[in-house]
Amino acid sequence: MKDFKANLNKLFYPDSIAVVGTNKVVGTVPHDILRNILDADFNGVVYPVSPKERFVAGIKAYRYVTDIPDPVDLAILVFPSSVIHLALEQCGQIGIKAVIIISAGFKEVGGDGIEREKKVKEIADKYGMSIIGPNCLGVINTDARSKINASFARRMPEEGSIGFLSQSGALCTAVLDYAYAKHIGFSKFISFGNKADVTEIDLLYYLKDDPKTKVILMYLEEVTDGPGLMKAAQAVIKAGKPVLILKSGRTSEGASAAASHTGSMAGSDDVCDAAFRQARIIRCQDIDEMFNIAIAFAYQPIPKSKKIAIITNAGGPGVLTTDAAIHDGLELAKFSEETTAVLKKNLPKTANINNPVDVIGDARADRYNVALSAAFKDPDVDGVFVILTPQSMTEIDLIAREVAKVSHHYRKPVYTSFMGEADVAQGIDVLQRNKIPHYTLPESMCRAFATVYQFGIEQKEQPKKVKIFEDVDDKIVAEIINDVKSSGKQYLTEDLSDKVLKAYGLPVVRADVASSPEEAVKIAETIGYPVVMKVVSNEIIHKSEAGGVILNISSADDVKTSYKTILKNAGIYDPNAQIKGILIEQMIPEGEEVILGLKRDNSFGPVIMFGLGGIYVEVFKDVSFRVAPLNVTDVEHMIAETKSSAILQGIRGKKPRDMEKLIECILRLSQLAVNHPDIKELDINPLIVREKGLGAFVADARIML
Amino acid sequence: MEKHEVQEKVKKVVANVLKLDPDEVVDDANFIFDLGADSMQSLELVAAFEEEFDIEMDEDKALAIQTVSDAVTFIASYL
Incomplete structure (x- = not known):
């Protein structure tokens, strides 16, 4: 052992x-x-x-x-x-x-x-x-x-x-x-x-x-055990240590051979991206970004809030930093009266004493000291960004030492950007030796701060457990899969796909075939009005053309009348057609079309997809992925990641959609993916999500083994 | 040539090229692991065997030989 x-x-x-x-x-x-x-x-x-x-x-x-x-x-x-x-x-x-x-x-x-x-x-x-x-x-x-x-x-x-x-x-x-x-x-x-x-x-x-x-960085070329990596990273992160991974190989090989929408859109790198997000691994694009974030974690405390103070000796860079900070979701702290009074008293009249604080181009170390101390003391400030551009009178080294000295007294993070190269080099060296994070660009500084802040927020979230649905019928699903496999086929027919989904409690449209008007009424009343009635005959392919489809039938009398009408129409259309009965189907109500999918990834295993549904799904590619099994938080995050989530919340006067049911459908699909590894790919496209409280319906589905 | 003659000659060549005491060159000695041959010396060994036995060996196969006894068998196949 x-x-x-x-x-x-x-x-x-x-x-x-x-x-x-x-x-x-x-x-x-x-x-x-x-x-x-x-x-x-x-x-x-x-x-x-x-x-x-x-x-x-x-x-x-x-x-x-x-x-x-x-x-x-x-x-x-x-x-x-x-x-x-x-x-x-x-x-x-x-x-x-x-x-x-x-x-x-x-x-x-x-x-x-x-x-x-x-x-x-x-x-x-x-x-x-x-x-x-x-x-x-x-x-x-x-x-x-x-x-x-x-x-x-x-x-x-x-x-x-x-x-x-x-x-x-x-x-x-x-x-x-x-x-x-x-x-x-x-x-x-x-x-x-x-x-x-x-x-x-x-x-x-x-x-x-x-x-x-304190922080772990990794360069990876291949993920051989995706679930194992996710589990290990989650354990490390739970212990308070961030995991940053630079993963090469962003090409989406293998996606082109897929048979489903999900398969064609779930490229290996998209899945890797999603899996890392799910495990809260910070994926970095390059070595610079990796170390920019790593030094923030390694050198400074995690900020309590995203409210920052910016101290600069140059207006332009101050604005650039503000723009980048807001872009990354940070907020400028609102200084207290005490802070502004201190700044007003000690800085020149031309200085900007509000956030961002501009100590003006001719500022020496003493002005930075005043501004830094005031910012750190302000109760609304939870992080300080120090910007410096090298003017002829700028005391670059001294200011760097001042940043190190002052920040040492406070438990708030300080990040710096001494902009330039040659003149600021010595000051940067002072900062780096003193473990003060330094960034060539303010944009990188803001991104690093935002990443650390987000890590802190997520650390406080309680991970939710994976919900197990007890009302599923694994026996039926296994039987169907075994039958199809033993027949040598790789696809499930529409009715078998529906049976699998139904066995997992997914809302498949209810339907049954009637062979008399009375039976039709009985079925319609079991399903619930309104219903659709369709002729069932191998000889009649184009049912609508034959007058074999009647929509929106709302009463028992209408069912009986429609039954007779369809039979009559079918007889006229093709007198030799053999009529097997009339299909009574639940009328699919109006709703938003979304897609749910499943694919097996070589590294991560079962991957669930959610996104905007319909025929343009591969054009808009408004989809997100997660590795099964999923918990509610995973599903909420994957929905929120797509643009379609705004539509589902209700826009332009539309009422919000039934998110609860949508989440349940995704969770049930996740359980199906985990329990039945023979299912290689699956598309539910579309899933019609109705108004809040009215549920959702699977309008079409494909399952591949 | 008798096998024991080949064996003696091979050991002599190995001891010369690798600058070893002939007693160290035992039958199951691995050129790299036991006798410390580096990649250059492996090439020198192949050349020395060819000269000693007046043969021309397949170089890739010759370089894949790991032990003294395997070298004896391999060289004998050319004689």
Whole structure:
């Protein structure tokens, strides 16, 4: 049995490390890994293992890991892939539980590499080892208790509270370089490569409990276990740590081959987007955005409200910041009389003492000090944005120090944007060293603040449980699916689709066939007026043309008369037609047309779609997605995400639609999706949503297996 | 050539190229894992075998050989 947590503790906090396959050739991975461990001042013992060398970097080397006389906690394997299994087997034999395989030449190269990776996993499972990699950059732990740079990165990053996980090793080195320039520190830095054994999910759970990590960033190329990733991220977020993911591969491959509206619109990236939103993972578009948000989480408290004060020495940037703030849903705080009095007394007459505060272009550090202190003290202010443009008299460094000094006394977040490049560089460096978030553009600053604020709001929401409907009939659904499957068909006919939906309590239009006027009346009265009557005959395809359809029938007398009329019309239209009866159908009332859908995604499993229905559904693409099972909050969010939600709330004098019933329909569909994985795709298009309190009706549906 | 002659010659070549004591070159020794051959030395080994036995080997197949005994069998197939 593998104890992931204990193994990962050995990996991040080992007392001893063996570098297996190292050599003396400077500039090669096997050598530089050992060098990096030594240079990072690792708090433990290091054992070079090399078949040929008797010492490496002045340290006695062992021929085999099994020759090491003392216990080894962590082995780092740097041999070529063809012999990794031999080294790993020896590690297992002497009880090493944590291993990093740096070497490439596994799954990523295909062919024999796939077999080699399988072998690695088999050995890991046999000995209960946890393995990071293969094909990775390695692992860094900046915690002073351990201090490991078990990677071939060029440098050890600063200590910090950001945990970074990456599927790409090369991106790691770029990120380390980027972060170094901005004084961004990390708690743990992990390149997990091919994730043959330890996955990003295991690492998320580990970092959830890591006291040194406040925020987790991840670069992902593929999601192999979508539900597992969502669950792990939710657990981390529940523990108060935000999860930011940069996921590459935004193309919607595979969507074109889909057979349903839902299938064609639910591209893999749309689903990934929706799943991340559902799990409250913050999806970032690029590295800049990721770190812009990460430093806000890492350096500053979560704001209590979205009311901010802007302090600027330039009017234009102040307006730009205000625009961006309002665009991102933030509000400008309304200063108290006391605040405006302080500002009025201490700032020049030309200054703007209202929010945004303009301390005027010739402002030195003292004016920023006054404005900052006043803003922080104001009870309506829950965040301060400091804007600076470099004039000839602007004390850039001093102002940066003032921001750091003053903000230190308050538990309110401060964000900065020193606009420019060369002249402001030194001031920015001061801010970054003092862990004050700095943004090149005010727009990025506002977006970061809004993201952090939203995270704080969502943290307070109580997650709702998934409602299970007990009145569904799984037996009928399973029987229908089995029958259709055994007949070799992939589509359910209209009546079978209706039966499946009906078994799940979805409001299918009620209908039955009558063979006499009296029976017709009985059926109509069971269904409820008004009804539609249609001739049932294989010979009469165009029923309306034949006078075989009568709409809006509201009484028993009209049913009897209509029955006779339809029979007469049909006889005239085709005297040879065989009439099987008259279909009595519930008249579909007026309402808004929406679409509900279901699709199976390779990474995330059952995906539910909601959106504007009708024949133009693929033109307007006003749809949203969530991964089943859904709770009420998920459904409310997915409805609110679409433009159609405004229509459903009632616009231009129309009454609001039956949202309660709509939500129930989506929840029932979610349960159907989870309980019957044989259903590959499903469209309910349209679902007619009537006025509030009057329900909804499935007007048409398709189910594909 | 008898198999034991091939074996002796292979071990001699390996010891020379990898600069090892001939006693270390045992039958089941793995060129990389036990004898510490790097990628350059693997190429040198193939060239040295070809010269020693006056043969021309399929390079991809030759480089895939992992142990001394496998090298003996492989070379013998060319003789």
